[in-house]
Amino acid sequence: MTGAGYAFHHGDAEAAAAAEQRRLAAVRRYAVPDTPSDGTFDKIASLAARIFDVPMATVAIVDSDRVWFKAAHGLRGIGEIPRDPATGTGPRVCAAAPDEPHCACPLAYDEPYVATDARTDPRTAAGPLVHDDLDVRFYAAAAITTADGHRLGTVNVLDTRPRRPTDDQLAALQDLAALVMDELELRLSALHTVAAERERRADAERLARTLQRTLLPPALPAVPGLHAAAAYHPASVDEIGGDFYDLFPLDDGRWAFFLGDVCGKGAEAAALTSLTRYTLRAAAIYDPDPCTALANLDAVLKGEYQGDTPRFCTAVFGVLDAASDGSFTVTLAGGGHPPTLAVRADGTVEPVSTAGGQLIGLLPDPHFVQATTRLAPGDALLLYTDGLIEARTADGSMLGEEGLARHLTGHAARGADGLLATVHKLFTDLGSGVSDDTALLALSVPPRRTPRAAQENR
Incomplete structure (x- = not known):
């Protein structure tokens, strides 16, 4: 009667209690109780029954x-059955206390525990399974032992008639207990891997979110007479996208903005996004003309990635010029980017097309297209990347x-925040139909307050 950490002798109560706590910790480690039935362990129990030619076997x-x-x-x-209060640690086929001369606990033995006739064996004669409906007469068990010496349980065989097992049968029972332990180790390893x-995925997601935030402005500045709002809808939480936007002041009192999408995902796309964003900001300092800003970006991308795999992007760059009547003149230039949408005060939607503008950073001599529109009080402007219009409907x-324009029709009075809320609901409705990241930038001019509305707000 031996075993690592087991102290069943009289007077070793504290040591036995400590050993039992360590054993229970091992049981928790392998997380077996209350798991669904499993074909592998069912086969082991069935094989044990066949080897001993008995009607009952358990793991x-x-x-x-x-x-x-x-x-x-x-x-x-x-x-399951209640744990035997007499044995403290074993299945309820036994009755003697663990500190008696013949310990009734199968877990206390290195060798298989055997009761050839449970009615006459003093360890088992008073056991409940001997006297209930099962009428157990023969019982044998081999401990399922961890590599660090803790016994999680036993592989058991039971019969309703006395019998004397062979040495080969008992050796096979020990082998089956070892197989159970091997399977538990494999599953524990799989649990650790999962x-x-x-x-790892959580760390990658946290890193992606953190890096993504560094590629976008933390907040949009307040533009007098204009309301601005932006949003980023990632298609994947663990991949860094290449969509970007920005809004910033120019030295002459005007404001510049841009929105775009670089090719690719991950770290390379992040590096390209960072380069693109800061290049456009720097270009606007020297010459805020929209077409010139895109041309400068094109030159920088070609110089930076010369000889490497081409890196390119689509973008729209614009300048806002406030007028004395509260409106804004908007000058846009596009390079391979979808049209910006002007949502008018009456709810109609007009595309501000820069069709013909070509990809930035890819072609030898790209052409960029410029367009101008006016944002009057109550009007709004929506810029977006192609993840939105390439999404699939039901x-x-x-x-x-055209589908996006139809969806936005009638939403002008809600301003920039209202536009983004409308698009957000659209994303929700599209669900799994969205397969790419989308950046959004909305600019709106507050509607004029009528004398009656001003009177009501006093």
């Missing part, structure tokens, strides 16, 4: 207050520029 895990059967061959409707992968068709 049992001894918990703090019960014996839980991971597999139970021939014991229909029995998934947990590590989840943690019928599988692409939303497209």
